[in-house]
Amino acid sequence: MNRFGNIFYLCLLFGALWGAIWTTLITLLALFVSGELFQPQVSAGAIAGLISACALTALAPEKRTIGLRALCVFLFVLILTVASGANPLGLPMSVYSVGQCIFTVMLAWIVVQAIHLTAMGFGPTRERRYNIEVICLRFLKGFGLVGFTIAVALPFFVMVMMSLKNQQFLLSNPLDFSLNFAQGGHALFRSYIELFTQYHFGSYLLNSAMVSVVTVLITLFFAVPGAYAVARLRFPGQYFLSRSILLIYMVPMIVLVIPLYAIFSQLGMRNTLWGLMLVYPATTIPVALYMLQGYFRGIPAELEEAGLMDGLSRINVIRKITLPLALPALASVALYVFMIAWNEFLFAFMFLDNVDLYTLSRGIAELNSSEVPRQHLMAGAVIATVPVLALFLWFERYLVAGLTAGSVKG
Amino acid sequence: MSTEPTPPKGLGPLAKREMRFAYMLLLPTFLIVLSVVLFPLLANIWISFKPVTLGDLRAPSILVNERLIGNVEAAGDEADIRYRIRNSSRKSDIAAVSMTDDLPATLDVLGYDYRCTLDDTVLACELGDYEAGKREDVIVRVAATQAFIDRPINVKDTKAAFDFISENVLLSNDFTLDNFRKVFDASDFWPVLWASLYYTIGGTVGALVMGLFAAQLMNMTFRGRSFLRGLYLSPYVAPVIAVALAWVLLLDPGPGGTLNALLIQLGVIEGPINFLGQRVAEISIFGLSFDFPVALTVVIIFEIWRYFPLAMLFILARMQSVSTDIYEAAEIDGATPIQQFRFISLPQLMGIMAVLFLLRFIWTFNKFDDIFLLTGGAAGTRTLTVNVYEKAFAVSNLGAGAAVAVVVFLILLVFSVIFFKFSPEDDA
Structure with a gap:
């Protein structure tokens, strides 16, 4: 009885990849939004993604309910926090605490969801070439969507954000795209x-x-x-x-x-x-x-x-x-x-x-x-x-x- | 001889009417294309054989400064009306200059230049030819009357009118081969040509491959697909100057450059990279080191970024018109997804890919704005089209620019012939 087959190992690989990719992206998003210099914990994210994938895809597809996925999210957060030395986004939790919590949970949820979608309908068994290709293509397409979206949107994002900021401010901290709404509409749209x-x-x-x-x-x-x-x-x-x-x-x-x-x-x-x-x-x-x-x-x-x-x-x-x-x-x-x-x-x-x-x-x-x-x-x-x-x-x-x-x- | 029935020769009256109607409908298009595309094309070839600079476009003309010299305080005081006349151009001559001016009636004319005649108050002078840069004064001696003292008139109020034949540089019979000699002798000709080809091939192939990939993604059904498709099309739709300048600021090597700050934050690079200003970077892999053209590659990436949506659009339209039966049959036969793509999708897409490749190849070769706005042609990104601008407007030598443009056009003509050879009959 070979309970664990090639699909399971692929899921582990993709889990680690998704973990690394999304950790990088979400950390950068947090950096853009808050202006705090977060540092992506890529390897911690990869390990957390790997273990979450292990937990999620070891079960048969029909058992991966919402509740189980929530459990995996919790697992991801836990492992990411431990593996990164309690700095899931690369800075101590005391900085921007609430935001860090939100972003970390968001990250965990996205990674688990990505693993779930990639492995949808496949048990951790051994499969033929057809299904291996299907699962690889799913990852590739997901990765493509993320990559294309970021590549296309980034210049436009920078364009809009820079137009709402001030040159001195941008020169001193080029990655801080947080908007100060307190200053009022007139100041925001001054340019x-x-x-x-x-x-x-x-x-x-x-x-x-x-x-x-x-x-x-x-x-x-x-x-x-x-x-x-x-x-x-x-x-x-x-x-x-x-x-x-x-x-x-x-x-x-x-x-x-x-x-x-x-x-x-x-x-x-x-x-x-x-x-x-x-x-x-x-x-x-x-x-x-x-x-x-x-x-x-x-x-x-x-x-x-x-x-x-x-x-x-x-x-x-x-x-x-x-x-x-x-x-x-x-x-x-x-x-x-x-x-x-x-x-x-x-x-x-x-x-x-x-x-x-x-x-x-x-x-x-x-x-x-x-x-x-x-x-x-x-x-x-x-x-x-x-x-x-x-x-x-x-x-x-x-x-x-x-x-x-x-x-x-x- | 036998009078076998033969089909009528030529066009019948109905066909003739249809033909006339068709020509009438096409006439406006023909005229505007003739005047704004075909005629300038020929004019460009004409200019490429002429020693014309940007300054020559202002046609030489006669400039005049008219003044009353001398104190006129009482009736009978004498003074000179001085016309200081000069040829505005230092290069070309003006022929058959004649001047007419209306003198104030309240001045008595005592004497005037021998080339002039006076008819009542109208002074007319035949001044002959003015060679380049010539200046001279024409003097009219006058005496004031009491009426003039009572109500002085500025002699400038009636402007002297000139009539002359100036030589237009664009129409002269002055031809030269210097422009072409300069183009081919210039040390930068071959590097520019290579940069052009590298840019064209890289941009075309990259945009096609990325377009094919994006089309595969957009062919899936998922929530938010139409939003993403709109987003993916936006690089192509947005004004080139807006996105190019956004890229320039994004890639800025100085403080404030987003991408460099991002890469440094991620620990990918140590110090900022001057993406648009660095000509080459030495890269060594497995002990082999070669020069990697940084700026040129970044410009190509911009080109791919901007034009993959177009390829995506066309490939997607073609993909969605393929009947699903084929895929169902393949599915039953056990073909894997990659096999389906390789043996069903790709052959079906080959036609549109070929057409897109040829069209994009030519358009990318023609592209000017993108590189001009990103780098201005610096750091090894000067393509032939940027070279046209550099020669004609930055160095102000219109003739040399036109000569480069002729080279561009000739290369394009070759591409077009190839395009027509390969384009499938039914696609046109």
Whole structure:
């Protein structure tokens, strides 16, 4: 009777790994929140995780009830405390006591839960290759989720936190991200208020919004008829066109910037928003046309033919049949173009000299100097990020459908 | 001869109408692309053969300073109206300069330059050619009348108007191969090219692999999945300047740099690492030591961080369109999860991965903002695109920048040809 098999040993390994990983992460979280210099007790966490996994997964899956898991949490806390010499987060318990207790219990609960999820449905027995792979992949996926989330979120976290802090404070203790709410909202959001009152961010925001919206309108106005022609009508050069549209999108901006700079300078169009409103659509129309024609092709031609038979002109067919059907695609293209125009940096940076005309990207570039404190720079970054991110998350489903419709076939 | 029925040649009237309609619909797109993309492309090639600097863009013109010299206190007092005229440019000539000015009617004109003519109060002068940097004075001798003393007029109030032919540097017939010679002779050309390729390949492959991994994660069902998907997409959606500067502060080697402080706190490193400023670090493994390009790698990691969401999006869409029957069949046949991934998922994803690789390869090669904002091209991260900016705007030599841009464009053309060769027919 081999009661303990390979699955059990894997669970022990993953228990130790989860213990080490989460001990590090939770300790750092406690450090960020409190500003106390906690030190992750990695090996103590690994030992505690190993023993907890031993206790939890030695039992059959159906016996791992909530109560048992709570017991394992207690066990984890106990072992972590003992193995780390009563400093579970690397500092004596007298410092930040309540917080330390909360974080330690939280850590224990997360580790036990992670072990439970990894080993879910498997007893400590010997299993075939299939189940070994399943359990390994579970750990790998969990680890991947944690890793990706931290890697993606960390820069944004730092961006937001730095914008709410004070430069002197940050320089003296760069890991302290605790927020002092006692100082009141005005002091907390001081950089934002100063950006809007002293650094013209209100006008940058308006300029960015105007340029982006106009770019979206012009792009749709140009790309919709073009996409329809490429998708539906037959004409010499159609094949060539549908193949070469994307080529335009591959022309690097940096190659265009020198001649456009020279020509626009001579025509007096360089330091104007009109210049940007001409350049942005030209760069977005090809990709918009490409995305739209992919969608138009998917609309059954019979619907339009029915309209033609009933006496509608082509223009009216487009207006009354095709466009209403293509509304999701139009929304996603509009969103995508808005995103490109809002985020564009190179041309705004090269073209605009006049503070009144700055877009957000250009305005933030101006803040990037040693004379402007960091919290202002990061507050500017947050101001530029929030609108486009909010809009995007709001309409995410549309965008995903539209972006992938053009090129991916089901 | 036999009059066998043949299919009609050319387009019928209906087809012709359709063609005209199609061309009409495409015309606006064509015009804007022509004027803002294709024409500048050609203009760039033109500029690359010309000795143009940033300063030359301001076209040479005539500057004038007009003054009344001499004391005019009583009627009959004589004075000079002096026009101090000069060519604003020190490099190019201005031809056929002529000036017209309206003199105050209350001044009696006594004499004027031999090149001028006076018609009532309007002075017209044919001043000839002004070579680069030339300056001269044109004097008009006048005497004041009582009316002028009673109500003095500033001679500057009526501005002298000039008419001239100036040579525009961009349109001149001045050509040179110096720009290209400089590009290829420069000691930094090959390092820049290698940095470009390293950056492009590293960024593309990294973003694809990470995108594939993230897509696998997002293909699971769990609570909070749509939140995480939104979070994972945010690096791609946020403005490049915002995230790039956040990274710069995150990686700052000085006091206040979060990542260095974090790594020191964890005991991973002894002292701060200058992630974006250090060119190479010597690393020795098993007695073999080699130079590890620090800044370039960090820039590549940023590129992967920023663009893995795009790959994730496309791969995820493709994965979700694969029918589940195949997986069920494989499951019954006893295929393990890794075997299912290796023999079912991966072959299905190969098409989209190939397309993504080629597109991302070209776009990464084109990328300018990311590196410019992170390092400004310092510490061995200068790619070809950053080099264009450096040459054209930092060193102010537009021609040399345009020459690098032509090189960039030629390399891209090669990539595009390859892309068209490999892109599956039905994907376009």
